[in-house]
Amino acid sequence: MSLVGEDAFALESFPFGPVENGTSILLTAEDEAVLQTIFYRMLAPAEDERSVVLATERSGRSIRQALNRAQSGSGTRSSVLACEGSSAGDDIRTVDDLADLTRLGMDFSSLIAESQQQSARFRSGILLCSTICGEVEDTRSVYRLLNSNFLSELRRGDGIGVCALDVSADIGADTNSIVAGMKTSFTAHVDVEKTGANEATLTLSGLPDADETVTVSL
Numbered sequence: 001m002s003l004v005g006e007d008a009f010a011l012e013s014f015p016f017g018p019v020e021n022g023t024s025i026l027l028t029a030e031d032e033a034v035l036q037t038i039f040y041r042m043l044a045p046a047e048d049e050r051s052v053v054l055a056t057e058r059s060g061r062s063i064r065q066a067l068n069r070a071q072s073g074s075g076t077r078s079s080v081l082a083c084e085g086s087s088a089g090d091d092i093r094t095v096d097d098l099a100d101l102t103r104l105g106m107d108f109s110s111l112i113a114e115s116q117q118q119s120a121r122f123r124s125g126i127l128l129c130s131t132i133c134g135e136v137e138d139t140r141s142v143y144r145l146l147n148s149n150f151l152s153e154l155r156r157g158d159g160i161g162v163c164a165l166d167v168s169a170d171i172g173a174d175t176n177s178i179v180a181g182m183k184t185s186f187t188a189h190v191d192v193e194k195t196g197a198n199e200a201t202l203t204l205s206g207l208p209d210a211d212e213t214v215t216v217s218l
Contacts, residue, residue: 009049009123009160013041013070014202016210019188022154023207024161026182029192030168032128034200036066037218038192039127039164043078044071049121051078052112054104056131059085060092063127079115081108083131091115099135101142105149112153122159126150129163129182134171139178147185194218 011017019025025042029035044067045051051074055063060082064075079091083098093111095104108124115122126132129146133139146163154161163186167175183189188206195201198218204210 007158009121010046011042013044014216015214016204016207019160019207021158021160023188024151024154024186025163025207026179026186026189027162027164027192028167028179028189029164029194030166031192031194032166032168034192034194034218035164035166036127037070038190038200038202038216039125039162040066040070042162043067043123043125044074045077045119045121045123047073047077048119049077049123050115050119051123051125052108052115053078053080053124054108054126055080055082055084056098056126056128057084058082058127060094061085064092077119079111081111098132101132101136101145104132105145109149109153112157112159116157120158122157123162124150124153124159125162125164127164128166128169130166130169130171130175133165133173133178134169139171139173142178143181143185146182151185 008018008020043051053063060080063080064078067078068075081093083095133142191203193201200216202214
């Protein structure tokens with residue numbers, strides 16, 4: 001019998017879920033395009049939700065457009081903290097220095113707080129955490145960012161979080177070690193592998209009532 005509560009968050013594009021409030025998902029893949037596709041589907045908010053995205057390599061406008069493609073209308077219910085592009089406004093903020101993780105965390109938490117004034121339920125995401133790892137000298141500072149801001153907001157609020165990491169990226173450190181370290185802080189891990197022209201296999205751990213592997217269409 002499932003123990004998932006009525007206030008859980010639906011993952012309608014996937015053959016598993018919903019997931020409980022407070023769930024944090026570490027999302028990894030070697031194919032960045034497939035990684036982004038799965039990320040947007042997980043982050044696309046329902047009508048009574050909002051999403052908040054920290055985007056390291058794309059503009060706020062492109063993030064909202066991608067969310068709209070994942071689920072019609074979801075981009076208009078989204079706020080973005082973007083490290084690319086200069087436009088701000090309409091729930092889009094920009095980052096001056098990606099390596100300043102103290103400021104980055106404060107701005108991200110602030111955007112989540114603003115989002116909760118519009119809707120208590122939220123989906124927060126980082127795309128891509130691997131980019132942040134490549135910008136700092138000590139990856140332990142990334143763990144502090146995740147625990148002090150990203151994960152702590154899930155414990156305080158009514159939300160779920162998805163942190164996407166491109167394991168093929170050159171970040172100046174051992175990616176396998178970073179993934180292993182991050183997994184200890186997250187509720188679940190979803191690893192994505194493209195297995196066909198329009199198909200991917202997801203290997204799941206930490207998600208109740210879900211098979212170990214599932215196949216999804218792209």
